[in-house]
Amino acid sequence: MKELELKYGCNPNQKPSRIYMEEGELPIKVLNGKPGYINFLDAFNGWQLVKELKQATGLPAATSFKHVSPAGAAVGLPLSEVERKIYWVDDMDMEFTPLANAYARARGADRMSSFGDFISLSDVCDVATAKIIKREVSDGVIAPGYEPEALAILKEKKKGNYNVIEINPNYVPKQLERKEVFGITFEQGRNELVIDDNFFANIVTENKNLTEQAKMDLAIAMITLKYTQSNSVCYVKDGQAIGIGAGQQSRIHCTRLAGSKADNWFLRQNPKVLNLPFKDSIGRADRDNSIDLYIGEDYMDVLADGAWENIFTEKPEVFTREEKRAWLDQLHGVSVGSDAFFPFGDNIERAHKSGVDFVAQPGGSIRDDNVIATCDKYGMVMAFTGLRLFHH
Secondary structure: OOEEEEOOOOOOOOOOEEEEOOOOOOOEEEEEOOOOHHHHHHHHHHHHHHHHHHHHHOOOEEEEEEOOEEEEEEEOOOOOHHHHHHOOOOOOOOOOOHHHHHHHHHHHOOHHHHOOEEEEEOOOEOHHHHHHHHHOOEEEEEEOOEOHHHHHHHHOHHHHOOEEEEEOOOOOOOOEEEEEEOOEEEEEEOOOOOOOOOOOOOEOOOOOOOOHHHHHHHHHHHHHHHOOOOOEEEEEEOOEEEEEEEOOOOHHHHHHHHHHHHHHHHHOOOHHHHOOOEOOOOOHHHHHHHHHHHOOOOOHHHHOOOOHHHOEOOOOOOOOHHHHHHHHOOOOOEEEEEOOOOOOOHHHHHHHOOOEEEEEEOOOOOOHHHHHHHHHHOOOEEEEOOOOOOOO
16 A cells, blocks of 8 residues: 545645655555544654653553643653552553553553553554553554554444554664655655664763663653654653643743643552542543642632532542641652753752652753853763753
C-alpha cells in the first residue's frame, strides 16, 4: 500500500487528505478503525520516541501523545503501590508486564493531559497492556505487533472503532526529510540523537556525581524533548517523565509549566490526596479533575458547600499551601532536560523547587556562568550536551 486516503486533514474543512510514500510502501497496517491526520502525526512521532527509548535503555517503553507532543513517556520499571493507586490501576488483579508498567506510568504522570491520547508502544502489545488501554479514554495505539487476545480486547473499544496501527519495526526513513508550508518545500537532515556512555560526559558543575539512574532519566528527558513541540523542558524521575512543558515562547515558562506538572505528580502521592473520600459513582476522569482542583489554587471549586457533596462522601480538609510546600520539599533526585540552553539561572531556581538534582542542556548561553553558579549553589550536577533538540 503506497497511500492511505484520510477523512480530512487537521480540521474537517481541510480536504482532500492522505498519507503516502513517494517511493516504496507505507510501513504500517491499519488493523482496526480509521485513523485521521492528527492520529498519524501523533503515532509516527510517538513511535520514534519509544523506539529510541528502548534503544537507549534496553527497556520496553510507552508514550501518551496529545496534539503532536507527549503528555507522558516512560520505560517499563515496576510500579510502587502508591503509583498503582494514583494511576488508577491498583484494582486490576493481573500480572503487570514491563510494557504494561510503561504505559501505566506514561498515561498516569499527567492524566489531565493524557485524556484522549494516542498511544505508542515499543514492543508487541500484550494482554496486560491492552487491558489497561481498554479502561482509558484514548484515540488509538501504534505498536510493532499485537498478541491475538490483546488485539481482540482493543477491537472492542469505542464500539469497535478504536484505531489500531501496526508498524514495521525495521522501517528506516530517509535521512532527508521534507515538509511543505505555504506552497514552499522545506528540507533538512534528520536530527539524529545517539545517547552513549559519553553523551553526558561534559559535566560543568562542581558536583560531578552523575548516578546511573540519573543518566537513564536524563536520556529519557532528551529523547522525549526531541519529539516535543519547542520550546520544551522535561522533568524525569525513576524512568518516567513527570512533567513536560511544551510549545512555550519563553524557556522559563516551559520550566514553570513542566515543574507545576511534576509538582502535581508528587502532590497526588500525599496521604491527604490518596485518601480523598470519593463517592463510588465518581469515575476516574472526574476524580482526576477533582484532584487537580483540590491540589491547586481553585480548591474551593470542589470544597465549597453545595459542591463537595456531589463528589465526596464527607468534606475533605483543605490542603494548605504550607502543607503542600512541606511535602514538595521531600522530593529529590529529579532530572530535568531542556531542548535548548537555559538563558538565565531563574530556570534552575524554579527546577530546584521541584526536587531537581540533575540537569542536561546544550549549553552555549552568554550567561552559562550564571546558570552553572546557580546549579553549584544547590549542589546540582549539570551536563552540557552540545546538541539542540528543537522540534516543529
